[in-house]
Amino acid sequence: MGRHGSRVSACTLFSTFMHARTFILVIAALFSAARGYAQAFGAAAEIQAPASEDSTATSTRVPVEGQSDIGRSLDRVPGANVLRTGGLGAFSGLSIRGSDTSHTDLYLDWLPISGPDTGAANLALVSLAGIDELRIYRGGAPAWLSSAAMGGVLQLRMPTRGARLGAETEVGSNGFVGVRVRARGGNRRLFVSGAASIERSDNDFRYQHDNATRFDPTDDFEARRENAEVELASGLLHLRYATGPHELAAVVMGVGRRGGAPGAGPTPALDTHQTNARIVGSLGYSFRGERGEFQLAAGGGAQRHRFFDPNREIGLYAEASDDRYARAFLRMAGTAHLLPWLSLMSVGTVTHDVRTAENALLTEAETSLRTRFSIGAEARLHGEIGDREAELRASARVEHSETIEVAGNEPESQNLPTFRLAGSLALAPNVRVVASLASGGRLPSIRERYGNRGTLLPSPGLRVESGLSFDAGVIAQGELGPLNASLEARGFHRSMNDLIRYRLTSQFTARAENITSATLTGAELGFRGKIGFLEAQASYTFLYTDAGDGLALHWRPQHQIFSELASAHSIGPVSIRPSAAIRMRGATYADPANLVELPRLTWVDLSLDASFHAFTARIQLRDVFDRRGQDFVGFPLPGRTLRISIAYQKDLIQ
Amino acid sequence: MKKLILLLSLVLAIACGDDDSAMLDGGTDADTADADTMDGDSADADTEDSDTPDAEDDAAPVEEVCPFPEPSGTADLATGSLLPIGGAQALAVITGEFGVSGDRIVLVDLDSEEQTLVHTVDDAFSVGIGVVNGEEALFPSASSEGPGVLRFDISANPPTLTGTIAVGNATLPPRAVALVAEGTCEGGDNSPLDALSGTPSVLVLRSDYTSSALAVLDADYEVLDDEWFNSGSTGAGLVAALSGDVALPSLEAGGVIGVADRLGTNVITRLCGDGSLIAQARVSSADFDANLQDYIVVGDTVWATRMEQGTDEGNDLIAFSADTLEATGARVDFSPLNATVLGHDSGTMMNAEVQTLARPSQVIARSGHAVVGLARLPESLFGTALAAGEGVVAVIDPSDASITTMHAIDGLANCGSVRAVPGSDSELWVSCLGYSPCGFGEANGTRATAGLVRLEVGEDGTVSELGRWNFAE
Numbered sequence A: 001m002g003r004h005g006s007r008v009s010a011c012t013l014f015s016t017f018m019h020a021r022t023f024i025l026v027i028a029a030l031f032s033a034a035r036g037y038a039q040a041f042g043a044a045a046e047i048q049a050p051a052s053e054d055s056t057a058t059s060t061r062v063p064v065e066g067q068s069d070i071g072r073s074l075d076r077v078p079g080a081n082v083l084r085t086g087g088l089g090a091f092s093g094l095s096i097r098g099s100d101t102s103h104t105d106l107y108l109d110w111l112p113i114s115g116p117d118t119g120a121a122n123l124a125l126v127s128l129a130g131i132d133e134l135r136i137y138r139g140g141a142p143a144w145l146s147s148a149a150m151g152g153v154l155q156l157r158m159p160t161r162g163a164r165l166g167a168e169t170e171v172g173s174n175g176f177v178g179v180r181v182r183a184r185g186g187n188r189r190l191f192v193s194g195a196a197s198i199e200r201s202d203n204d205f206r207y208q209h210d211n212a213t214r215f216d217p218t219d220d221f222e223a224r225r226e227n228a229e230v231e232l233a234s235g236l237l238h239l240r241y242a243t244g245p246h247e248l249a250a251v252v253m254g255v256g257r258r259g260g261a262p263g264a265g266p267t268p269a270l271d272t273h274q275t276n277a278r279i280v281g282s283l284g285y286s287f288r289g290e291r292g293e294f295q296l297a298a299g300g301g302a303q304r305h306r307f308f309d310p311n312r313e314i315g316l317y318a319e320a321s322d323d324r325y326a327r328a329f330l331r332m333a334g335t336a337h338l339l340p341w342l343s344l345m346s347v348g349t350v351t352h353d354v355r356t357a358e359n360a361l362l363t364e365a366e367t368s369l370r371t372r373f374s375i376g377a378e379a380r381l382h383g384e385i386g387d388r389e390a391e392l393r394a395s396a397r398v399e400h401s402e403t404i405e406v407a408g409n410e411p412e413s414q415n416l417p418t419f420r421l422a423g424s425l426a427l428a429p430n431v432r433v434v435a436s437l438a439s440g441g442r443l444p445s446i447r448e449r450y451g452n453r454g455t456l457l458p459s460p461g462l463r464v465e466s467g468l469s470f471d472a473g474v475i476a477q478g479e480l481g482p483l484n485a486s487l488e489a490r491g492f493h494r495s496m497n498d499l500i501r502y503r504l505t506s507q508f509t510a511r512a513e514n515i516t517s518a519t520l521t522g523a524e525l526g527f528r529g530k531i532g533f534l535e536a537q538a539s540y541t542f543l544y545t546d547a548g549d550g551l552a553l554h555w556r557p558q559h560q561i562f563s564e565l566a567s568a569h570s571i572g573p574v575s576i577r578p579s580a581a582i583r584m585r586g587a588t589y590a591d592p593a594n595l596v597e598l599p600r601l602t603w604v605d606l607s608l609d610a611s612f613h614a615f616t617a618r619i620q621l622r623d624v625f626d627r628r629g630q631d632f633v634g635f636p637l638p639g640r641t642l643r644i645s646i647a648y649q650k651d652l653i654q
Numbered sequence B: 001m002k003k004l005i006l007l008l009s010l011v012l013a014i015a016c017g018d019d020d021s022a023m024l025d026g027g028t029d030a031d032t033a034d035a036d037t038m039d040g041d042s043a044d045a046d047t048e049d050s051d052t053p054d055a056e057d058d059a060a061p062v063e064e065v066c067p068f069p070e071p072s073g074t075a076d077l078a079t080g081s082l083l084p085i086g087g088a089q090a091l092a093v094i095t096g097e098f099g100v101s102g103d104r105i106v107l108v109d110l111d112s113e114e115q116t117l118v119h120t121v122d123d124a125f126s127v128g129i130g131v132v133n134g135e136e137a138l139f140p141s142a143s144s145e146g147p148g149v150l151r152f153d154i155s156a157n158p159p160t161l162t163g164t165i166a167v168g169n170a171t172l173p174p175r176a177v178a179l180v181a182e183g184t185c186e187g188g189d190n191s192p193l194d195a196l197s198g199t200p201s202v203l204v205l206r207s208d209y210t211s212s213a214l215a216v217l218d219a220d221y222e223v224l225d226d227e228w229f230n231s232g233s234t235g236a237g238l239v240a241a242l243s244g245d246v247a248l249p250s251l252e253a254g255g256v257i258g259v260a261d262r263l264g265t266n267v268i269t270r271l272c273g274d275g276s277l278i279a280q281a282r283v284s285s286a287d288f289d290a291n292l293q294d295y296i297v298v299g300d301t302v303w304a305t306r307m308e309q310g311t312d313e314g315n316d317l318i319a320f321s322a323d324t325l326e327a328t329g330a331r332v333d334f335s336p337l338n339a340t341v342l343g344h345d346s347g348t349m350m351n352a353e354v355q356t357l358a359r360p361s362q363v364i365a366r367s368g369h370a371v372v373g374l375a376r377l378p379e380s381l382f383g384t385a386l387a388a389g390e391g392v393v394a395v396i397d398p399s400d401a402s403i404t405t406m407h408a409i410d411g412l413a414n415c416g417s418v419r420a421v422p423g424s425d426s427e428l429w430v431s432c433l434g435y436s437p438c439g440f441g442e443a444n445g446t447r448a449t450a451g452l453v454r455l456e457v458g459e460d461g462t463v464s465e466l467g468r469w470n471f472a473e
Helices: A002-040 A070-074 A446-450 B002-016 B021-026 B443-448
Strands: A059-063 A080-084 A092-096 A104-108 A133-138 A152-157 A164-172 A176-186 A190-201 A206-209 A221-224 A230-243 A246-260 A273-288 A292-309 A319-339 A342-359 A363-385 A388-405 A412-428 A431-442 A465-480 A483-504 A510-531 A534-546 A559-567 A569-571 A574-585 A601-612 A615-622 A641-651 B082-086 B089-094 B104-109 B114-120 B131-133 B136-141 B148-153 B160-165 B174-179 B202-207 B212-217 B223-230 B256-261 B267-272 B277-282 B292-298 B301-309 B314-321 B327-333 B339-345 B350-356 B360-366 B369-374 B390-397 B402-413 B417-420 B427-432 B451-457 B463-470
Touching: A070 A080, A070 A133, A092 A104, A176 A641, A273 A319, A363 A446, A388 A446, B082 B131, B082 B136, B082 B417, B082 B427, B089 B114, B089 B136, B114 B148, B114 B160, B131 B174, B136 B160, B136 B174, B136 B202, B148 B174, B212 B256, B256 B292, B267 B292, B267 B301, B301 B360, B314 B360, B360 B417, B360 B427, B369 B417, B390 B427, B390 B451, B402 B427, B402 B451, B402 B463
Parallel strands: A104 A152, B292 B360
Antiparallel strands: A059 A133, A080 A092, A133 A152, A164 A176, A164 A641, A176 A190, A190 A230, A206 A221, A230 A246, A246 A273, A273 A292, A292 A319, A319 A342, A342 A363, A363 A388, A388 A412, A412 A431, A431 A465, A465 A483, A483 A510, A510 A534, A534 A559, A559 A574, A569 A574, A574 A601, A601 A615, A615 A641, B082 B089, B089 B104, B104 B114, B131 B136, B136 B148, B148 B160, B174 B202, B202 B212, B212 B223, B256 B267, B267 B277, B292 B301, B301 B314, B314 B327, B339 B350, B360 B369, B369 B390, B390 B402, B417 B427, B427 B451, B451 B463
16 A cells, blocks of 8 residues: 555545534534524424434334344344344344345444445344344434435444343353343433343254255255354443433444354355454434434444455455454534424534455555545424324435545545435324335445456446335234234335446456346234233235346345244243244245245244243244255255253342 | 453454464465476476576576566457357457447458457447357357347358347346257156257357356257256255356267356256256365366266366366266376466565466367366466466377377467367367466456467377467567
8 A cells, every 4th residue: 555545545534624624514503503593483392202213214123132143133023134144153134125235224323333335234243232122224214313225224222221230141052152241220310331242153053965966866965064163252331421411422332253154055165264343432422402402423433354265265266354444433413493393403424434455365455445424404393283193204315425445546426315205194092104205325335346356347337326215104002902012014115226236257257237226015014912921923024026027136035924922921939931933934036037946934933931030041942843944045044953041130220 | 340341352352453373374385385397298387487586596687577568469359259160260259348348259360360350249248158050150149239149151251140049038148059969868767857849959058147047949049948957947955956157068978968067066967858867966075166167078978177276186187977977087187287487466566476277177079189278377366466377288188088298389378268170070279368467457468478279189189280379469
């Protein structure tokens, strides 16, 4: 890189600073004007729901305290499809309503973790340690988050109250061992929560090896997955200090993963390893008053992905790559409640990403830079129409990206404008209809745009992926006799254009191109209910995709079902809770040409919890009928597994 | 809190810790591979080592490999597939540039060193591997103007486009065409495919490089089945029935339909038109990705080329029983042609000694011998240290798996593509795509080592050069 890289970096930082200063001035002026307007008209709005809560958004809350497997938590969400490549620690991604996994943005509260150059958010690197709740936004996300995601947003939310201690140890099949601890507590001013977990697994589950000869079953045999062992460690520390309307919040989260990379297909990779680490943190100040809210926050983090393939078992060249990402992030947001029925919100962000790719066996480091500025605004109208509560939100956002791929390329700019229009109307006290129209987009990654000087060819002129979605639905919640239940039914339609796909140009080379467009239409049903000692939860997703020429998008099952039935009983001082869950993934194509069909699969899980005072023992039998299966051809999934855990949880304040 | 701090420290240690020395130490083994060379009849690979700079010889300054001087030649490089049509003439594909120009098919005359434009298609990288069928040349085209097989009358001079066979579509366009030799095919009891409704005569391989389908045509170019054998012909396991990296073999037995499934799969499948399977087998050991390239059938033996080198296998021409595809034990190991070649490292911008492998690619049958084109490219194909060995064609006596001749194609590089001349039992063309040590596709270095060569193999396995066009000149 040398002097040239340093000069570019310095110029970019200066440019970033100048843009950031302008941006801050604009935001400050906006906020000031909004407050002034509100005061001038003497608005005396009550303190309202935080701007981050958007009743018009299509979102699902999944409580995850004490859980460790994010994929299993997401399986129950309508419209969510978790695509896995193996057992614990293997890459898995979240496809929302049929979007690509790279169309899902990952947030820790308001802090974006994913980005255009990090690829699809890898759920294997998302720890639930210290996380209280997952919030999954399908379609357009609340403007407060400042996301342009085409698919949706997966938000990790931390606890904000309560005092509790918890610890858990777990063992299971395939050499799984896990230990997790967590604690939270505080007083009216100070709240602290923290958690840590360590897990490991040999991941040497059995799978059917066909020796690559699909017409000849005589050479098939059962093998054990090799070189898939993994060690995971994670931790999170979260502090909040509040005094009056002012609040300071700080959070730091780290995740590390180390293990083998078993590769795909019939040839196992035995000497390939990878190490991943990520640490993110943020410090934010917020003010919440009668007439509005204000937030100023800064954050950032670093990621490091090392991949070691000395014998070309997975790649075409000997590789000891060391990719590092660093991010600095600044966010300013403000909401002004101008009238009892009108609020204005504005949010702006500056994100500066530095990616350094190094292959120790081949070349010196290459550094690329990307700076993104975004500004968005939303108007929220809310009140009553007749005696029915109604809300309307209209927002627009624009993101400007400047990319510098240091080695000899000129800076490249791209813009990504998006909008969202959403509304909700209460038909009855417990019944609400919602609808939204939103656009989204994804900036091409640096690797897609500039290639890697080897197997991936440059692709000048690569356009931004874009999408437009519409959804509408009904949400009901309440009691019906002894039944306490919530129900949601939604339909959606979305179009996605200029989707980027790699097209092979020879046996060894490929090039990213905007070659695919698609429309997706679907329906979602969700149910949660309790009657007496019985609890039930179910979700169903229907998805029809059209990629042109009568073809469906691959890896999108047309039907997905999740259902769980549990019952709670007491035997003396012991509480027991048996449960059974069924997950069905419909048939799906594994290739764009729709030749390779992965059959429908149904997995059954059984679980039994027994609690005595603060202790809970749990036995889980997953995939009872050992159906195994695979989401991607060549990546077998674990079959029947047993997990046994003992947990201690104590509420310190009743 | 202490535990928390300890655990966070662990995370930070992973994030910021020193390189795993145990891991990295393992990577040097490959770099220390012996650079043995072979004393072939014609090729003397040792001469390449003579260019290696000697650190102790201060009196002999080492010339910088890069930048490459600009060659004087101006002819378009035949960077796509090559199809000899007889004598000193061949049809060659000039690959276009993405978004700028489409592929061109040109008539190449070695005697006059001229190229005559025959046909242009709309898109780059769209014309695949063709075949001569009597008085016609058939070229698969994936062009957006209409995927199909282009028919050229090669009795005309220059050849003229006479029509297009409608086969394939934009999703799975044609990539390669091959003929089914006349003969009787006897398969086993296992019939994984439906019987064809006629006699197979022409095979059209369709692919989007993710999945593939084999279309079968009769002698009148009527499509018997446009995806007879495809990636979904049976349920997927660790692989699909066909991957996206498939080649049609250079020579199959009469009546037999064969497919070579290459990198990542390494499977040969031999079928009869009635849908029965002769044999299907993986041609590499369980933990080795051999990158099967091509095969020919000679008598009752399948001879296959494997491009990658493993431990005691690969980088070779290996024999299998044609009936069962079980290895016969016969093997020609090309690893003696691995060499350390003076090249250039684009990371350090300095000369570098680069380990190359023989990398056998295509194989054809000529004068009772197997003729193998050796690409001789770096062990690490996409590293920054680039160099290529001098082009070599190996002539093998299949009766005893011995190397009869190693014919050096001096001055040219990346000569893995060999094509038989139709109507001749002894002639072949070699397409040397060229290779620059100064960067992938760097123009001057590529042109300096690119060319077309016409050879003849005698009954005794000797090779004589009938013509050549060095594109540098």
